C-alpha cells in the first residue's frame with residue numbers, strides 16, 4: 001500500500017455517477033495518483049447485475065484503481081470482495097461512510113459506525129477472504145455524531161489489527177452529510193496511533209488545502225471529491241505544491257480541450273444523447289474564469305449533438321482568455337508563456 005500512499009498521494013474519491021472509467025482516465029491525465037470506482041452494491045455484484053459488472057470492469061491502463069464495495073452483510077461483503085479481486089484492482093475498499101439514509105439506515109455504509117465492534121469483525125472477514133490476493137482498505141467517517149463520541153481513533157487501531165492495509169477518513173460525522181466543515185484533526189489523531197497509511201478526506205479544494213491537510217495530519221495522502229468534478233486540474237496542482245514546485249492554473253486552451261475530451265469519451269462510452277448529457281455537470285467548472293464562459297456554457301447546455309458542442313468549443317478557442325480579475329482559485333493564473341507552451 002505504501003507504494004501508492006507515500007506522503008504525497010493525491011487520490012480521486014469514489015463518487016457515484018462520477019468516477020466511472022471515463023472520468024478516471026481524464027483525472028489521471030491531470031495528475032491523480034490513485035482512483036477509486038463508484039461504490040458497488042455487493043448484492044448486485046453477486047447477482048451479476050449489469051451495472052455492478054460495469055463498475056468493476058477495469059481496463060489494463062486504468063491503474064492504480066481501487067474497487068469500492070458496500071453492503072450490510074459481512075459474509076456477502078467478503079464474498080463480493082473475493083469476486084471483485086478477480087478484476088485485479090489496486091485494492092478493495094469497503095465503504096463504511098455513506099450517510100444516505102437508504103444505505104446507512106439498512107446497516108451498510110456509515111451504518112457500520114453504529115457498531116464499531118461489528119465493523120471490525122466484518123473487516124476481518126473481508127481481509128481473511130480476499131486479503132490474500134488484494135489489499136483491503138476501509139473508507140469511513142469520524143463517527144456517526146455527535147462530536148462528543150468519536151470512535152475513529154480506536155477504530156483505526158482495531159482495523160489495522162485485523163489486517164486492513166489503509167484507512168481513508170472523511171473528516172465529518174455521518175450526521176453532517178456533506179455540510180459543515182471537515183475536521184482534519186481527527187485524521188491526525190488516528191494517524192498517530194497506527195502505522196498503516198491514512199488518507200485525509202473532506203474539503204480539500206485547492207493545492208494549498210492538500211498541502212496543509214498533509215502537513216497538519218501527517219497522513220500519507222489526500223483524497224479529493226467534489227472539487228475534482230469542476231476542477232480536475234487540482235490533482236496536478238496539488239502534486240506540484242507537495243513537491244514544492246510552482247503551481248500554474250490550466251491555460252484557457254486546456255480548459256476548452258478538457259471539455260472536448262470529456263465529451264468525446266462520454267459519447268464513445270454511452271452514445272451521443274447520454275454522453276453529452278452526463279458531461280454537462282462538469283462544464284461550468286471546466287470553463288470557469290474564461291471570458292464569455294457563462295454564455296458558452298448556456299449554449300452547450302442546450303446543444304444535444306456532439307458535433308454542435310465541438311463546433312462551439314472550436315469556435316471559442318482562438319479568442320479564449322481569462323477575465324482580468326481571475327485569481328486562478330488559489331493558484332496563480334497562467335502567464336502568456338504558460339499558454340504558449342501548452343498550445
Ligand SMILES: Cc1cc2nc3c(=O)[nH]c(=O)nc-3n(C[C@H](O)[C@H](O)[C@H](O)COP(=O)(O)O)c2cc1C
Nearest residue numbers: 013014015016038039095170202203204224225226
Ligand atoms: C456525487 C457524490 C457521490 C459520492 N459517492 C461516493 C461513493 O460512491 N463512495 C464513497 O465512499 N463516497 C462517496 N462520496 C463521498 C466522497 O467520496 C467524499 O468522501 C466526500 O465528497 C467528501 O470529500 P470532498 O469534500 O472532497 O467532496 C460521494 C460524494 C459525492 C459528492
